[in-house]
Amino acid sequence: MGKEFRISKLFAYEVLDSRGNPTLAVECYTEDGTVGSAMVPSGASTGSKEAVELRDGGTRFMGKGVRKAVSNVNEILAEAIVGMDVREQIAIDKRLLFTDGTDNKSRIGANAILGVSLAVSRAAANALGISLFRYLGGSNANLLPTPLMNVINGGVHADNSLDIQEFMIVPVGFSCFSDALRAGVEVYHQIKSILKSKGYSSAVGDEGGFAPSLNTNREALDILSEAIERSGYKLGSNFALALDVAASELYYEDEGAKFYSLPGEKREKLSSEQMVEYFVDLVENYPIVSIEDPMSEYDWEGWELITKELGSRVQLVGDDLFVTNSKIVREGIRRKVANAVLIKLNQVGTLSETLQTVETARLSGYRCIVSHRSGETEDSFIADLAVALGVGQIKTGAPARSDRNAKYNRLLKIENVLGENAVYLGRAVF
Ligand code: 2PG
Ligand code: MG
Numbered sequence: 175m176g177k178e179f180r181i182s183k184l185f186a187y188e189v190l191d192s193r194g195n196p197t198l199a200v201e202c203y204t205e206d207g208t209v210g211s212a213m214v215p216s217g218a219s220t221g222s223k224e225a226v227e228l229r230d231g232g233t234r235f236m237g238k239g240v241r242k243a244v245s246n247v248n249e250i251l252a253e254a255i256v257g258m259d260v261r262e263q264i265a266i267d268k269r270l271l272f273t274d275g276t277d278n279k280s281r282i283g284a285n286a287i288l289g290v291s292l293a294v295s296r297a298a299a300n301a302l303g304i305s306l307f308r309y310l311g312g313s314n315a316n317l318l319p320t321p322l323m324n325v326i327n328g329g330v331h332a333d334n335s336l337d338i339q340e341f342m343i344v345p346v347g348f349s350c351f352s353d354a355l356r357a358g359v360e361v362y363h364q365i366k367s368i369l370k371s372k373g374y375s376s377a378v379g380d381e382g383g384f385a386p387s388l389n390t391n392r393e394a395l396d397i398l399s400e401a402i403e404r405s406g407y408k409l410g411s412n413f414a415l416a417l418d419v420a421a422s423e424l425y426y427e428d429e430g431a432k433f434y435s436l437p438g439e440k441r442e443k444l445s446s447e448q449m450v451e452y453f454v455d456l457v458e459n460y461p462i463v464s465i466e467d468p469m470s471e472y473d474w475e476g477w478e479l480i481t482k483e484l485g486s487r488v489q490l491v492g493d494d495l496f497v498t499n500s501k502i503v504r505e506g507i508r509r510k511v512a513n514a515v516l517i518k519l520n521q522v523g524t525l526s527e528t529l530q531t532v533e534t535a536r537l538s539g540y541r542c543i544v545s546h547r548s549g550e551t552e553d554s555f556i557a558d559l560a561v562a563l564g565v566g567q568i569k570t571g572a573p574a575r576s577d578r579n580a581k582y583n584r585l586l587k588i589e590n591v592l593g594e595n596a597v598y599l600g601r602a603v604f
Contacts, residue, residue: 177205178301179259186247186289188240191216191549192577193380195238199551200247200289202297204260210297214289215520216549218380219330219339219420221471221494223502225523228283243286250282251290260298267291267524284523291524292555306555307588311562318351318589318598319560319568320344321582322416322464322543323358325365326386326394327379327572328438329420331548334379334387337438340418341383341394342569343402344463346601347412351589354598355582357407359573364401372397380548382572390439395460409461414604416464417456418569421449422494425470432473446476450483457488463604464543466491466516477511489514489604491543498522500534507538514541516569519556532563541603543567550577554584561588566603 183203191197195216202210216227228246230239254273255266270290274282299309307315323343328336343361345354365384366376374386388394395415402413409415424434434444436452444452446469453468465484469476471494481490493516496502506512515535519528532542544560546569557580560568568585571578589596 175259178208179261179298180205181256181258181260181294181297184247184252184255184290184293186244186286188244189213189551191551192575193549195549196235196240197549197551198240198243198247198285198289200293202260202290202293204297204301208297208301210260210293210295210300212289212292212296212555213551213553214285215547215551215553216285217518217520217547218549219423219494221422221497221521223471223497223499224521225284226278226280227285227520228280240285243283246282246286247290251286255290255294260294260301263291263295263298264526266294267526270524279523284520287523288520291526292519295525305588305591306558307561310559311564315562315564316592316595316597317561317564317566318585318596319544319566320346320598320600320603321355321358322567322569323362323573324381324418324569324571325362325383325398327381327383328385328394329423331381332379332385334385335438336388336391336394337424337436338391338394338417339420339423340381340466341398342416342418343398344414344416344604345412346414346463346604347408348600349598350596351598352586354600355573355586357405357412360405361398361401361407361413362573364405365397368397368401368404378572378574381546382575382578391436391456395456399460414461414463416466417462417468418466418493419468420494421467422470422472425472434470446473446479449476450480453480454483457484462488464489464491464514467493467495471495474509474511478509481511481513485513489541491516493518493545498528498531500527500531503531503534503540507540512540514543517542517544517565518547519559520547532565541565541567543569545569546571546578546581552576552580554580557581557584557588561585566599
């Protein structure tokens, strides 16, 4: 092994994420001075089976400090992987897992482990002198993802009355990524004008989408439809719509029975069947191509039901349901639950486990969508990952706020680097 590949130094430090909470930045050096760095994102509507994000507790940063995770990188993980070859991602990730020794990465922290895993892969790409998407995806990686752009925020990502967490526009009828993104931006600005003209707030939520206190979920879908038409695009052919319901947040127990509530719609005590009916009605009235977490992660029967009802017509994405965990994805495949998997690196905590989940999903015909978290940084790793894997879809928020645009801008760069070899599939993805 040449010294450009041998890890000589690894260290972490605290930085801030887009919500103003601390997170880790990690730097991985090789013996010739090559460096790879990464920053770790953080979710708000988290699945219960996600790998554990280690926070310090106490009063510093309201308990959210990550000094312990930082010192776990500096004191423990560094010793475990110094001397290893940065190109041996699987071996390095295994060593990280072994060093942690728990099932859910709770000793060292999934945030500490992921930061190292990603910094290592960046160092490898840099040592080889190739782009990250090339390193991860090989010589054939050329598919730019269709963005699912979250332009109206609700649920726990915003301080408003909308029950559904994410209302997304999907530019499907365009021939290249930059045109699709531009059209999405035009619609985004149009939404702002419509909200203002109706007297609603145009303040934004965690992912850069607007967060007005609309009266119903349908009103949000109507505003998206109007904005698309007013921008000169056709609803259905140029743009489709998508939702992330994050329904685990809407599921509750009452006298031993489980129900959903849609307080924004003034509807309480909905059974799984009634939730499914609610979505069937939405799908019949709007060109919705994808619904994420329409049912709670605790309601597998509800998931089976909705997959039977809508699975042949709509992409049904498991996020909190699958938490990027290949074992849970296998269970979903066995029970015919959902037909797509949201891919979030920090839900599982290493790059190689993430890639394994993508492989598990695809072998059974489940689609994958590479995704950001609601708490993000300027790190654009997921843009490269989406192109490398050729999954055809990315979810990275509104085209506003630099934490989201870091990913869009990186995709624009990759598109330019690929030149005429860049491919955008748009509608063919759905
Ligand atoms: C989601 C994500 C990202 P969070 O639910 O899909 O949009 O949110 O990171 O808060 O889990
Ligand atoms: Mg989600």
